[in-house]
Amino acid sequence: MKRTGVRKAADDAAQKKDGRMAKSSAGFNAQSEIPSASVARLATYLHVLRSLSESGAMVVSSGQLATAAGVNPAILRKDLSHVGSGGVRGVGYDVGRLIARIALALGVEHNHNVVLAGAGHLGKALLGRVGFERRGIKIVAMFDADPELVGTTITAAEGELAVRALDEIGDICQEHGVEIAVLATSDADAQATCDAFVEAGVHQILNFTALAPSVPEHVYVRPVDFALELQVMAFNAARRHNADSAVVPREQRSSGRAPRSGAKTRARSDQRSVGV
Incomplete structure (x- = not known):
């Protein structure tokens, strides 16, 4: 999303937040405390942010970035907290500033x-x-x-x-x-x-x-291990197939038709008779 007045609001708020962070995070090593799972996702965010920057976007919301990266917004915000994201509530993240912070945390600024x-x-x-x-x-x-x-x-x-x-x-x-x-x-x-x-x-x-x-x-x-990753995906696919099959009545699976209303009534009567 491109910005005009929104850019100024984001800049002003982020600068104030940057000033507060500078006092509280002196000597902070951004790379030392980041979980490995977050590191992998941060690399994805960086890739998405660079694509947004190249397309002219200057501000992005957590929801937009989370959707583009394929993660939950809550997870994204937690990941970005490791790098001092500088996000502004109701405005979003400055794309350029967030790129710089993630790059610094991931060591991308060094070759x-x-x-x-x-x-x-x-x-x-x-x-x-x-x-x-x-x-x-x-x-x-x-x-x-x-x-x-x-x-x-x-x-x-x-x-x-x-x-x-x-x-x-x-x-x-x-x-x-x-x-x-x-x-x-x-x-x-x-x-x-x-x-x-x-x-x-x-x-x-x-x-x-x-x-x-x-x-x-x-x-x-x-x-x-590509074979292992494919095996995990095959397991997930089989589990999903089994879960889908479990919720479809046998009569419907065999005939392709929904069970008759009378069958549902009899099933409910049977349940009541045994105290279910």
Whole structure:
């Protein structure tokens, strides 16, 4: 939603609120106290807000933002409370200011160099994903264990990358100050590759393999299993189907017609006779 006088009202109220927050939140580390579930949703809000900003919107209500992000407004407001949202009751959120606050909390204002291991179909698809750099992510190198792939060039969304051998992980990670890695190798190569990442100083690993690699306590591994996610969705679909079937009378399911009114009357009479 575009603003005129509403913009001034939002600015004035937000500036007053900013002043109060500055006194009470000095030294506050926005990233340290945010639950991981909120972090994931904040990333979604940031994506939505940037799209709104590009379309010319300057103020957005919590209801509008929640709908666009696919969450409950109450959850959205709770998530935004972690970043000092500066929202104004009856007016909404300043889009530009909220983008800046979420970006600060998520560390997007800093660029993070990332490496990716696995030059197969999945690795290539990840490299082709548009939008990493605007989120503060830059993939600086790609590795693979296959000698036939080493030295080949992969076209990425932000340019081209040469596939490097796994034994180059240490030098590349140290050269670029890499702390985050993506593991998309074969399961057979996953542990050795993960070990090389850890030895190179990587402490955040996004794992697309089926293996749960063994890592030191200070290293965080986040698994991404497409098959598992689909299995969860299949379970939810089956549960919904079973719930829908449970509320439809058997006679109606078999014949496709609603039960006769007399059948309903007899059912109610039967219930009364047994004290239901």
